[in-house]
Amino acid sequence: MQPLRIAHVAPVATAIPPVKSGSVQTMTSLLTEGLVARGHDVTLFATGDSTTKARLSATYPHGYWHDATMWPWELYEMMNIAAAVERAREFDLIHYEAAYYPMALSFSRLSAVPLIQTLHHAPTSDEVALWRRYPDAPFIAISSEQAGLLTGLNVPSVVLHSVDTDRFVFRQRPDDYLLYLGRFTPGKGALQAIEVARRTGIRLLMAAAENDYYRNEIAPLVDGVHVKYVGEVDFDGKVALYGGARALLYPLQAAEPFGLVLAESIACGTPVAALDCGAVREVVDEGITGAVYADVADMATHLDRVLTLDRRRVRQRAVARFGVDRMVDEYVAAYRAVLETHQRR
């Protein structure tokens, strides 16, 4: 098949890929580089300090996360997507990665080619009601969980995220601890993770930036021995933490549209113990990469189901399901499906 001419529009908050962290930026980079590797003609609309094998169209030298004069950020994002839409006829399609909200909707009827969007959050029903002003604009959902929220919108495909399995390296023999990794919020289940550790008697390491919720609710339960706080870690520290854990605890209390830490953990060979919430069942393969429990008591009682999983098999399944190849293949298929529908009109 003909290679596609793709305008890939990144957020302009920071570089692609991000120097520190930024899941939207990371995902955008993985997709762009994967598309280029398959021979597609990709123009990445991103900040000038981005690193890519695609053709870079830099609207600004750097991102607004690093420059207080770049305000209001919405106007910077608008001009970046406008730069792509103004050149629409040079492309087969435009793919917009919406870090905050789907700005591309307002441009979708003004674009000469299909404008496809990936959202990176779980929208409220009020947001979705507004977006229904553009019922034809195609969204690629990041999970069936997220697709279920996009009622009345055009969601032709679901493509799960991927992780860079070259960088999330496999480790066969873990140390003797459980891991909680994620922001300290009630929704992420930090308290529940501590409860599971307490009941199983296995040590818990907790990694994330300190915040008020940590100081008020979590810190009093951290004794430095059975429950240890290791602070915020960089990329290498994160990979080391995953690899050393017997299991990642993911006792989610509020639905999320994906759950990237699950994919990262299993890529390192570390199985996951999760509660049934949000997109968890779409990411975890029961009995292969982890287990999904009904509640905290169930998780604590039957944690062995996760601890005894074959770590090499966990890694293999992670590579197959969350490696970049699968994601890029599925995005290309999703693009072609949108183009076909568009041409049939």
Add this chain to the structure above:
Amino acid sequence: MQPLRIAHVAPVATAIPPVKSGSVQTMTSLLTEGLVARGHDVTLFATGDSTTKARLSATYPHGYWHDATMWPWELYEMMNIAAAVERAREFDLIHYEAAYYPMALSFSRLSAVPLIQTLHHAPTSDEVALWRRYPDAPFIAISSEQAGLLTGLNVPSVVLHSVDTDRFVFRQRPDDYLLYLGRFTPGKGALQAIEVARRTGIRLLMAAAENDYYRNEIAPLVDGVHVKYVGEVDFDGKVALYGGARALLYPLQAAEPFGLVLAESIACGTPVAALDCGAVREVVDEGITGAVYADVADMATHLDRVLTLDRRRVRQRAVARFGVDRMVDEYVAAYRAVLETHQRR
């Protein structure tokens, strides 16, 4: 000449005209109704609870100032302007009244007809540097002061604001007080107004919403006799306050792009005493509608120059210079100038 087919895009924060206050909304309404009265074919893109003789294209039933679920407001504004741009071929031009920032820039190269913008604030140089990505997009400035800030942009015309001189009624004989009316901020010169009142021995009434600056800096100087705080007033209360004042004090400390209270005051026949700042000299006709002073001492010493002005003549000049007719005429001329330039390309 042929009537123009105009898409007039209002902010969608509240109704046009606003039920309570909102200078952008008021100005938008005055212009739209004035254009309709002259026989132009106007489509107003505004909230459904707006009142207009133009054709109303309601993107939403009401504005986001009144509905916390209408969030983020930027996306609501974007979709409202997009609704006009999507129908561009039905119009000769689109005129966007930017309450916050010139979102229309991002749409300007995608619009089939010229997209003209009126800004209602004084932009920073960083903002303007960003806007220069669109050097051809036409701005109509609200003062030469504002035009001077729009360096490197296309500013073919300056059109000063107007006030509804039917509603700001003339009063021949004032009471015996000076008036401060405006938000309590250091830039508006509330402290300086008190100083002038103290030095001249004339009573000062102060009207605006209470805020921290009022409580901390102004309230200690309010004695209820020589300096009296009358709170926040509605429209009728405002007109009554203007009419009863011997003069409006406008000792501005930070430049503003226009100064609507000046035009409102003189429409009521009440002359103004101002400091030379921002657009003040463009609004005040020295020796006719007021006086512009070098500093507070100068204002206090020579306040008589204002107090002795002929109030009927103040009103007449206000009607001539800030009546709606003048503004509408100038906007139509500005529209035609943009269209002529556009056609010559």
